[in-house]
Amino acid sequence: MDTQDIRNARGTDGFDAGATHAHDSNGAVDPARRATQAGSRASVPVQEPILEPHVESARYARCVAASKRIRWDIDRDVIRHREFDFTKKFLPDGLSFVDRMPFLSGDERRLLSQVQGRSYANIFGLVERYIGAKILEVSRDHWLGDQNALEALVRFTDEELKHQELFRRVEKMIGSGMAAGYSFMPQPNDVASAVLSKSTWSVLALTCLIELFTQVHYRASIEPDDELSPLFKDVFLFHWKEESQHAIMDEIEWRAEDARVDARERDQGVTDLIALVGAVDGIVQAQAASDARYFIASAGPTYSAVEQALIEQTFLRAYRWQYIVSGAQEPRFAEVLKALTTPAQMERIGAALTPIVSATA
Numbered sequence: 001m002d003t004q005d006i007r008n009a010r011g012t013d014g015f016d017a018g019a020t021h022a023h024d025s026n027g028a029v030d031p032a033r034r035a036t037q038a039g040s041r042a043s044v045p046v047q048e049p050i051l052e053p054h055v056e057s058a059r060y061a062r063c064v065a066a067s068k069r070i071r072w073d074i075d076r077d078v079i080r081h082r083e084f085d086f087t088k089k090f091l092p093d094g095l096s097f098v099d100r101m102p103f104l105s106g107d108e109r110r111l112l113s114q115v116q117g118r119s120y121a122n123i124f125g126l127v128e129r130y131i132g133a134k135i136l137e138v139s140r141d142h143w144l145g146d147q148n149a150l151e152a153l154v155r156f157t158d159e160e161l162k163h164q165e166l167f168r169r170v171e172k173m174i175g176s177g178m179a180a181g182y183s184f185m186p187q188p189n190d191v192a193s194a195v196l197s198k199s200t201w202s203v204l205a206l207t208c209l210i211e212l213f214t215q216v217h218y219r220a221s222i223e224p225d226d227e228l229s230p231l232f233k234d235v236f237l238f239h240w241k242e243e244s245q246h247a248i249m250d251e252i253e254w255r256a257e258d259a260r261v262d263a264r265e266r267d268q269g270v271t272d273l274i275a276l277v278g279a280v281d282g283i284v285q286a287q288a289a290s291d292a293r294y295f296i297a298s299a300g301p302t303y304s305a306v307e308q309a310l311i312e313q314t315f316l317r318a319y320r321w322q323y324i325v326s327g328a329q330e331p332r333f334a335e336v337l338k339a340l341t342t343p344a345q346m347e348r349i350g351a352a353l354t355p356i357v358s359a360t361a
């Protein structure tokens, strides 16, 4: 189905329910039968489904197959009666930027990775609230259409619900092994309400960015590090396995939405994306400040004013890298964004990102 077909299929009221025999099990329809249906639409006042196979049906089918193959259970496969090993690191050095603070001892370096690792898990639990809701919303376009797409997006949503439960469990387990005083401030429903008030184009773009950096972080930093707590590593191994399909679907849906919108709506999408990145940066700034304060208070030594300032600055740099810059610079994200926007829009996005990118240097 091309994008014109999608546009044509929407908003048409009336569908000949008796014509459903023209479909195969995947929602495909015989073109000749389709013409017959078109002539008898007015009789039944229900919304017409999207009748043709989705252009990306085969890719969605592969996502479904992969999702079934790697499906995991929190207790049976991930936790397996284990606890987090506090004698080891949680977040790897490549993500925590710990090497930028050469005055930290071995114990302090380890604590820093554990504080950042705790927030890293909490951030995923946070954004997955809005991601699950958005994917459930976009699945509506496939309810009566391509059944591979529908199944893939339903599984996607189900996986995000499971991930949120996993990250709530992780927070509880890590929290029980760390000193009091840590706080994770943003509330999932508040953030989700704010994000979901923006245009679908921008929300799918942000989601694509997040789910691509999830994979990059795992492959480039978490997987190769042999000094991490085995349970922490496994949490992100299993998460990564399911996220690999999500990033593919984000891109398909983002491109489909892009094909649906007109130039004015797309420009609003760019404006909204810039606002969303700004909102993420606001969350990141607040959490980095909170985590740096917690680390300084619980690490043990009394740091000089210069060291304290460097710790605060490095937490912020690391978090901006983790949650914004590493995704924005991911080649696949940059490629799709460039393909969907004008040079002027890319310039607007670049201008908004530049202060954040240079602040991580």
Ligand SMILES: [Fe+2]
Binding pocket: 124, 128, 159, 160, 163, 239, 243
């Ligand atoms: Fe997830």
Ligand SMILES: [Fe+2]
Binding pocket: 131, 160, 211, 242, 243, 246
């Ligand atoms: Fe995901």
